[in-house]
Amino acid sequence: MPPLPPTPPRAGSGLLALGVAFLTLLGCMKAPGDDLQVQALLVWGTNNPKPEGSKYTALDPKGREKLRQFKWQNYWVVNQTVSKIDIQKPSRMTLSEKCAVDIKDLGNGTAEIRLFELKPGSEPKLVKPVHHSMAALRKGEYCILAGDDKSVWDDAWFVIVTAVEAKH
Amino acid sequence: MKNETYLELQACLDGERDALRCAELEAQCAQEPELGALRDQILQSREVLRQHEPDHRVPVSREFYWRQIERQITPENRTHTSSNPWMPSWGAALRWLVPIGGLAAAAALFQLPDSPDPASQTTSGARSVETTQLALNSGAPESTSVEYRSESDGVTIHWIH
Numbered sequence: 001m002p003p004l005p006p007t008p009p010r011a012g013s014g015l016l017a018l019g020v021a022f023l024t025l026l027g028c029m030k031a032p033g034d035d036l037q038v039q040a041l042l043v044w045g046t047n048n049p050k051p052e053g054s055k056y057t058a059l060d061p062k063g064r065e066k067l068r069q070f071k072w073q074n075y076w077v078v079n080q081t082v083s084k085i086d087i088q089k090p091s092r093m094t095l096s097e098k099c100a101v102d103i104k105d106l107g108n109g110t111a112e113i114r115l116f117e118l119k120p121g122s123e124p125k126l127v128k129p130v131h132h133s134m135a136a137l138r139k140g141e142y143c144i145l146a147g148d149d150k151s152v153w154d155d156a157w158f159v160i161v162t163a164v165e166a167k168h
Numbered sequence: 169m170k171n172e173t174y175l176e177l178q179a180c181l182d183g184e185r186d187a188l189r190c191a192e193l194e195a196q197c198a199q200e201p202e203l204g205a206l207r208d209q210i211l212q213s214r215e216v217l218r219q220h221e222p223d224h225r226v227p228v229s230r231e232f233y234w235r236q237i238e239r240q241i242t243p244e245n246r247t248h249t250s251s252n253p254w255m256p257s258w259g260a261a262l263r264w265l266v267p268i269g270g271l272a273a274a275a276a277l278f279q280l281p282d283s284p285d286p287a288s289q290t291t292s293g294a295r296s297v298e299t300t301q302l303a304l305n306s307g308a309p310e311s312t313s314v315e316y317r318s319e320s321d322g323v324t325i326h327w328i329h
Contacts, residue, residue: 066321066323069231121215142323143326145326146328147328154227
């Protein structure tokens, strides 16, 4: 059988290949943390009831379950905020007059979460930087920074960072 | 009084000796005032400690507390067991790496003021200044923390002191 003559490339298939390559390139250029939104909650751990007139809400059962190792009866959510993780610069989330966290995708599969103490008239003071796996965050893992409440004896504060998708 | 007798008396009071030997020692205590006084002293000390020992409560559960201690001990054990004969050069390499690393860190610190952050040069907003300041602070965090991670619970807790 004589060899078949080579078929001329069709313009349609060329365009299709170009499109696929372009989309692949776009996918590669997309930052790892682009679509990940995180929620930060400032929570007060105490045995006291909710202060009268406050807008605090009780921590949801899933959050309480994560804190079941601790002794307090009540976990009041003082404030919460949502932000997108950026690879370029840290996303700042102010949780109270005295407390803020920022979070940044380091690009190596981990996110850096930094806790800051805020004081009026001075620069934010870094209290603690921690690294957390982005995959674990996406999977729904909670990253919690906590410590003793310096103003109220035997109480504690918690900053809970979770992926927003994990809440649903 | 022999040191052995003293230790045996302590062991008896701690319930670590058989009843026969304890009975013998009890009879000996009745005969020897010095040994009897020692027995009374040990019993008194035990009672005082039981009644007045400070009760330290930690703000976490028992399981959480002991797992932290376990986590601290485990890496140390790993360090000891990792010195296998197939990698004898690591120890020597580390001995050199530590001072070299220190020198490199010192050199980097001296270089910092001469290498301005491009972000702070190209942008004029207050936010860029703030970011630079935060980055410098991150070099020397003042707080220490204890980390607890449970993969099954899906939680990592950093308890900051």
